[in-house]
Amino acid sequence: MENIHEQFEQTVSLCHYGDDIYLLDEGQPLGELMPLVSGREIMTDKIVFLMCRSGLLHIRLNYHELSLVAGQVLIALPGMIIDTLEVSPDFRATTMLLSERFTDSLNLGSSYRIMLSIQRQPVVTLMAGMEDAMLNFVGMIRGLLTLPSHPNLDRVVHLLFESWFFGFGPYLHSTESQRIATAAEMHTEQFLRLVEQNFRQQHSIGWYASQMNITPKRLSICVKQTSGSTATQWIDRHRLHESIRQLRSGKLTVKEISSKLGFPNQSAFGTWFKRLTNTSPSKMDREHL
Numbered sequence: 642m643e644n645i646h647e648q649f650e651q652t653v654s655l656c657h658y659g660d661d662i663y664l665l666d667e668g669q670p671l672g673e674l675m676p677l678v679s680g681r682e683i684m685t686d687k688i689v690f691l692m693c694r695s696g697l698l699h700i701r702l703n704y705h706e707l708s709l710v711a712g713q714v715l716i717a718l719p720g721m722i723i724d725t726l727e728v729s730p731d732f733r734a735t736t737m738l739l740s741e742r743f744t745d746s747l748n749l750g751s752s753y754r755i756m757l758s759i760q761r762q763p764v765v766t767l768m769a770g771m772e773d774a775m776l777n778f779v780g781m782i783r784g785l786l787t788l789p790s791h792p793n794l795d796r797v798v799h800l801l802f803e804s805w806f807f808g809f810g811p812y813l814h815s816t817e818s819q820r821i822a823t824a825a826e827m828h829t830e831q832f833l834r835l836v837e838q839n840f841r842q843q844h845s846i847g848w849y850a851s852q853m854n855i856t857p858k859r860l861s862i863c864v865k866q867t868s869g870s871t872a873t874q875w876i877d878r879h880r881l882h883e884s885i886r887q888l889r890s891g892k893l894t895v896k897e898i899s900s901k902l903g904f905p906n907q908s909a910f911g912t913w914f915k916r917l918t919n920t921s922p923s924k925m926d927r928e929h930l
Contacts, residue, residue, distance in 0.1 A: 656783050658798065661743035663687070664783050665736040677732075682724040684882035687738040689717040692767075692775055696732030700725050703833055704868035707764050712772060714765050720837025722878060735779055739802075747803050771809075778805055828855065828863040833875065840879040842903045846872045881917055884910075888925050895922045 656664045676683060677698065691698075691714065698709040701724040702717060709715050717723060719741055767775075778801075785797060835849050843849065849872065850857040864872045880902050887898045899910030899922075914922045 656786050658743075658786060661740040662782070662798075663736075663738040664779055664786075665734075665738075666779075666783075677723075677725045677728055679725055679728055682722060682882075684720065684722050684879060684886070685717050686719055686886070687740050688719060688744060689715065690737040690739075690775075691715040691717075692735045692772065694733040694735060696729040697727065698725075698729075698732055698734070699727035702763055704829070704870070705763065709764055712767050714767060714775070716763050716765070718834075718837070720834075720840075720879065722882065735776060737779065743802075744806075747799060747806065749803065749806050775809070778809075823867075825863040825867050828853065828860060829867040832860060832864055832872065836875055836879055840876055841883065841901060844876055844880070844903060846876075877913075877917060881914075884914060884922065885925065888922055898922070 677700075691709070693709045693711050693713050693715070695711050698715070700707055700709070700715075702715075703721055706726070707715070782798065782801060785791065785794060785801075788794070791797065831853055832849055835843075835852055839849075846857045846860060850860040853860065861872050864870070864875065868875070870878075884898055884902060887893050887901070888895075893901065895910070896907045899907045902910065904910040904913065911921055911923070914920075914925075918925070
C-alpha cells in the first residue's frame with residue numbers, strides 16, 4: 642500500500658485514504674461512490690457499512706429485499722448487487738467504504754471471517770449506545786485523516802480499524818438471532834459468494850457446482866427457486882456491471898476489458914455485451930455512460 646502521506650486528499654463531500662477508505666457523513670451526497678437512486682442497480686466493489694440516521698432506504702441486496710431505518714446498519718460485501726427500490730426524501734446516513742485490500746492488510750484473523758458470515762443478516766439493529774460508538778469512531782478516523790503530517794498515521798489508522806473490527810464485528814454478529822436458511826438458500830448464497838469472487842474468469846455453471854460438490858442441475862434449480870434468476874443470469878449480471886464500470890473509467894481498452902473478463906476475443910465480448918444492453922461496448926466507451 643502506498644504511504645498515506647502521498648495518498649491523502651479531503652474534499653467538502655468526503656474524506657478518504659487513497660482508494661481504501663471512504664468516509665461519508667450524514668447529509669453528504671454519496672454520488673458515484675454509492676449512488677442509491679431509485680431504479681438504479683449497482684455492484685459494490687468495497688465493503689459497505691451504511692448506518693441510517695433518518696428516513697428509509699428500501700433495497701434488494703442480491704435477492705434479499707431489505708428496508709433500512711434509523712438506528713440500523715447495512716453491511717454489504719464486495720461483488721454484491723444493490724438494486725435501490727426506494728429512498729425517502731429525508732434519508733440520511735453515515736457510511737464507511739473499505740477495500741478488501743485494506744481489510745486484508747489488517748491483523749484480523751478469524752474474527753473478520755466470522756463477521757463476514759453476517760451476509761445472511763445484512764441489516765442489523767443497533768443497541769443503545771452503539772450508534773454513538775460508531776459515530777465516534779468515524780469522527781476519530783476523519784480527525785486523524787485531517788492531520789497528514791502525523792508521523793505514525795499509517796500505523797494508527799490500521800490499529801484503530803483492527804480494534805473496531807474486533808469490538809464491533811462480534812457485536813453485530815450476536816445482537817440478533819440468525820434466521821435459519823433452507824438448503825436451497827444456503828446453496829444460492831454459497832454460489833453468489835463464489836460468483837462475486839470468480840466471475841471474471843469462471844463462467845461455467847459446472848465449475849461452480851464442482852466447487853460446491855453438487856450437480857449443475859441441483860445448483861440451477863436452487864438458484865432459480867430462491868432468487869428468481871438463473872445461475873447464468875447471475876454470472877452475466879456481475880460481468881456486465883464490471884464491464885460497464887471499466888468502460889466508464891476509461892482506464893482500459895475494450896480489448897483489455899474483454900480479456901480481463903475471460904472472453905476469447907473482443908468480438909465475442911462485443912456480441913455478448915450488445916445482446917444484454919442493445920448497444921456496443923465501443924459506443925458506451927465513447928459516450929462514458
